[in-house]
Amino acid sequence: MRMWLTLGGLVAFACLCFAQRTSATAEWLFADPQEVTQTATRTERTVYESFTTVRVLTRREIELSGAQNLHELLSRMVVDFEAQEGSIHNLLSTRGAYSASEFNERTLFLLDGMPLNDAILGNFSPMSFSTHDIERVEVAFGPGSAMYGPNAFAGVVHIVTRRQAGNSPSSFFSGLTERSGYFSSLRWSSSESPLSIQASFWRDPGSNRIRNNDTVVRSLIANWGQKWEGHQWNLLYGYIDMDRGSVGMRYGVFPTPHDRWQYRMHYWTLEQSRGTERKHTLRFYGSAGTMELLRTQPPTFDITTRTACTFNQAIAGLETFWQWQLGNGQILGGGDYRYAQASSASHLRGRHSATNLALFVQGEWHVARCRPVAGVRYDTHSIYGSQLSPRLGFTYQLNRQHILRASWGEAFRAPSFVELYLTNFPLWTPIRVGNNWEPAPYQIEGNPNLKPEKIRAFEIGWKYADARLRLDLAYFRQNLSDVVTVFLRDPNQPMLRQYNNLYAFPISGATAELGWKLGARTELTLAYMRTDYGGPVNQDFRPAKERAVIRVAHWNEQGWSGQIALTYPAFNLGFTDAYAWNSYLTLIYRSDSRTRWNLRIDNLFNTRTELARWVPGGGRAIWFTIQRDW
């Protein structure tokens, strides 16, 4: 019944907003309707002509989604991602490449071109990044190691800041939700100054059914950009401090109601680029910070027994690449040197470091209606040896509306320092003692002999686009091998687990995304993904087979705007999915050109399942926020 009411509401909303632009005036000849992306190939291409699946979320879509952080944004708006609850942060499973060890390490995150994945876990927590400073998010699916190296395994998420996009009014954004949740963000920017600064802090109260599930984030992003004697210089500094209750909703682990996960990281990059026909880019980048787990050991309700497990990490890198125009083609070639270090006296057997040197080259050609691309990257790592990551792709333009595409590639994921060297790190699992459940420790050990995970994937697709309709269909098949997971080291020691290259399995699937402009300001988006697994996949972490996202968005410069989004399944967690539709409503009222009032309701229809938080079972949650620009 709820489902029918939802669909009825969607149809009514769409009809109400239906209005077609009837006249086309000559100034439209000056408009460029083609969305350009750089994420897939590092060179400019329209999204329409991309050889792999690329999804772009614009500032308008970000505002309409109501998402406060990047994790919420991707899980609500992009069908290829599935949200998962983890103990240290919320995860994203990318096209079924699930996360066996509770991290997002199978996806590479970039901030204005700077890699964000750390060295300890190889991940980046998208729930720690505020959407307030994001102009657009580009996601290129498929193996990306040929251009980006380790971690660009199943996809690359590129965050483009508002400053980088040249669109950044100063503004203040603040809001409240029930149970002491709040969100505040302040951005200073001026067209006269090359500098922009944004500070954000928020508290997400988490589930209303589980203790110690809240998240507190403080972040700072500073951007400086200047053109000087034909050289473009950009300096970016980021700081993220995330504190999260680590009970979360994990199954199989004894509740520890005072455990907190704290993540503090500094990021920086200095980039210089120049030239047009022979463009050269030089980038120094790095990160440094600490991850700390405050734990009660053994798990009790007594906070005084809490101890700190501390991990430190640092990355420093130098990347340089050139783009040459040659006839109908373009060559991009360069190198990347990266030094990574991690230490933990008690949990990583001291200090470890590694270096990675890489060379990469890519060629693109334009031959009649066909645009082939070929690229390869060679990485040589001080711990796990060398890796070769090739990639091929092409697009064929049938006519102005139809385009066919295909791609094939290989990529790898480097083992993280935790997977290599973790020691003395007990997890507490409940065992039955008489009529009670008691915590029993089991250890997870690192494995210095781990090999990188590998993926070999191909994808074929068809795109159609006209003034009102766009359709993107893709079929993909990914063969994963040497997949790292935690398993028994010795059958005689059941409480000792170790990271191992255990699994090899294929994932095949298909995605479809239909965008239909119902009117000048109203769009309906229907998206669907299906994934099928072969081989011995750990059931505990297998994402849902089917996923769907339905969105109806209506936009106005003044007055009311809004979006209703439905996602299926509602949420994923280890053993099970919440097989129900979750619903998100965003209403925006612009009282004048600078003031925006927002109402966001998660789980609008209050669907109940066994899973909690802002998902079915977690109860309806309401956010009220206001934004004021200067």
Added chain:
Amino acid sequence: MRRLTAEFRGVWLACCLWVNAHAAEVFILKSGEGALYEAVVRALMGELKLRNPQLEPSLFSLTGNKADADLVKNLLARNPQVIVAIGTDAAILLKQQMPAIPPNQRPPVVFTLVLDPIAQGLVQSVEQSGTNFAGVALTVRPQRQFRALLDVCPHIKRIGVLYNPNDAISTRLIHQARDDAQKLGLQLVEAHVTKPEETQKALTSLKGQIEAFWLIPDPICASAQPFQQILAFTTTERIPLLAFSETYVRRGAPIAVGPDLSEQGVLAGELVQQILAGATPQTMPLLTPRRTLIYYNLTQARQIGITIPEMLLTLAEKVIGP
């Protein structure tokens, strides 16, 4: 349902106006949605804010249905200090509704992003508006475009062009171009197209007679199918195609010289400030783009055997590769 929707929209827009009744004396009316208008609005707001931080303009947008006329009537009835019309549709609709307002109560209108305000009857001449409309034209003077072409290919003498002789804007532009071409020692070779199906025939008539092709913002010649035919023709003939905006360079034109859309907003902001300071639109001249942007498509340039000097590339707004 359509009618119901239109009525609902009318009521809703009236409510918006009522809400903003006491907040704003400057109304901005866009011709529609899209990045094109948003870029201009952003620049306009920035300019207004810079010069008058207290100003709180209200923003409205046409939807292409019957409710638009009601919206414009309501805007005019509010007797604002200035209305800014962004795009041709908004400016024309304001012009159509203006006679319903008594002459002494007609608000000044600043227009921008209008291709040819004289041909549209918004103003009487370049030197002096003569109406209560003043604003900025979108067209770049042909001379500037021809100079950019000559910078790349100085040997060119004959430039071909297609246009619709029934289109007043295109005809005025061609008149201007003949003069400009003559000043630069160029000859304009013209061919007529009144519907898209005639494009191929017109192009055939130009074969062997021209050394470059000039694409103008004529809704027939610059629409998708004719443009593809023009692009194929110039590629086969190995002659440069000079366009008027970035979008055509992305689609294959080797060179384009076009207006800076942000500047359209800035210039409109300047006019608004002058009117708020007491100037009357009747005596204001028609502004034209001060800054032009140049775009190159290197792939296409190489395909037809043109080498663009590095110095010109550094001055370009954007250089597009393969």
